[in-house]
Amino acid sequence: MSTRYAEESFHFVNWKDLSYLLDGSPVQIEVHNLLRNYFLFEKLRPYSPILVGTVPIGINVAGSDLDLICEVTDFNAFEAEMFAAFKQEQHFTIVRRVVAGLERIKVNFTLERWPIEIFAQSIRTTEQNGYRHMVVEARLLALFGHAFRAEIIQLKENGFKTEPAFAKALKLEGDPYLKLLELADWTNEQLLALNVAD
Structure with missing residues (x-):
């Protein structure tokens, strides 16, 4: 699998431009x-919209879906648009919730063999x-290389969600989702100082 964009020039990727996927694996x-x-x-x-999750960074496994995130201010209008655009697709659902005081909407359906999830909040x-x-x-995969990538994929194949897989591989304690957000603000040098050896 080609991981050029993730392991050599991940910091140059324009994640808003899907053309980076054309430099990747057959799945991408x-x-x-x-x-x-x-x-x-x-x-x-x-x-x-931005495609996020495992496919963009090449750690998808069997059963991975495609996650698209969006910024929405008018949730009623967005819901109506999503219903009109995708209601005919298989397994179509829309769920609106308020979490931590913020409204969010999740649209799910299937295109060909791929489950799609559109997640929107303000x-x-x-x-x-x-x-x-x-x-x-993507930064961690680039910094720690092929063996680390293989470990993440193995953990995911064993049933771990993505953030818990990274937390386990990096030996991070506490909520894996919050820990990964903390690491997002670290320099490469700080990330490299993490002990990933057995």
Whole structure:
């Protein structure tokens, strides 16, 4: 699997431009074509969409889905647009909730073999936790190399979610989701100081 963008130039990736996927693995190329063929980013463009999660950084496993995050201010309008755009797709659902005082909306459906999840809240996409997690995970994969990547993938294949897998590999204690957000503000030197050896 090609991981050029993740292991050599991850810090140059424009995560908003899906063309980086064309430099990746067959799965990443498949995902690029899927998103283009179904015009997902065109339909979501007013909401600053970003593909996050495991596929962009090349640690997807069987059963991984495609996570797209969006910034929304008018949730009623967004819900109506998502219903009109995707109601015909398999396994379509929309769920709205308020968590920690912030409204969020989650749209799920399936395109071909891929489960799709669109997650929206009134926070800039580059400041949402899903994006921040992905960027620091890309940095960690680049800094610690192939063996670390293989360990993360193995943990995920054994049933770990992504952030808990990173926390276990890095021997981080406490809430793995909060710990990864803390690491997002660390320098490369600080990250390299983490003990990942057995």
